[in-house]
Amino acid sequence: xTANTWILxxxxxxxxxxxxxxxxxxxxxxxxxxxxxxxxxxxSIAAGDTxxxxxxxxxxxxxxxxxxxxxxxxxxxxxTFSHRFTAPGTYRYFCALxxxxxxxxxxx
Numbered sequence: 001x002t003a004n005t006w007i008l009x010x011x012x013x014x015x016x017x018x019x020x021x022x023x024x025x026x027x028x029x030x031x032x033x034x035x036x037x038x039x040x041x042x043x044s045i046a047a048g049d050t051x052x053x054x055x056x057x058x059x060x061x062x063x064x065x066x067x068x069x070x071x072x073x074x075x076x077x078x079x080t081f082s083h084r085f086t087a088p089g090t091y092r093y094f095c096a097l098x099x100x101x102x103x104x105x106x107x108x
Contacts, residue, residue, distance in 0.1 A: 028082070031103070032056045033063075033075070033095075038103035045085060047107050052082040062096040071096065 028050040032039045034057055043051060053063045055075040063081050064071040072081035074097065085091065085107045095101035 028052055030054060033061045033101075036095075036098055036101055038093075038095075038101060041103045042106065043104075044106045044108060047088050048084070048086060049107070050082050050084045051105055052080055054078070054080050060097060061101070063093055064096045066092045066094060 029043050029045050029052070031043060031051060031053045033053055033055045036057065036059070038053070045051065053072070053075070055061050055077055058077050060074045060076055062072050062074055063083070069091075070083050075081055085105060088107050091105040091107065093103060093105070
């Protein structure tokens, strides 16, 4: 297995044990934070799906909705944040520590 596969597996386990409204179910959509970029920059999901972000950078990053409807704490290397999107729409987000980092979740 690759390092990213291990990180995603650990992220799923962490979400399972931590629980909460933003916990990611297994099989959700994953976004990597790598080289000061969200990858992929655009993800399309169905309403009710969860997106999990994994910080694959050495630097701290956040996942912050442009309308501030959700935000992560500062994510250190290998830490994750998950959010469930319940309504259709286009959700833009950025890193509050590095505002040039932007991306989009499209919920259908």
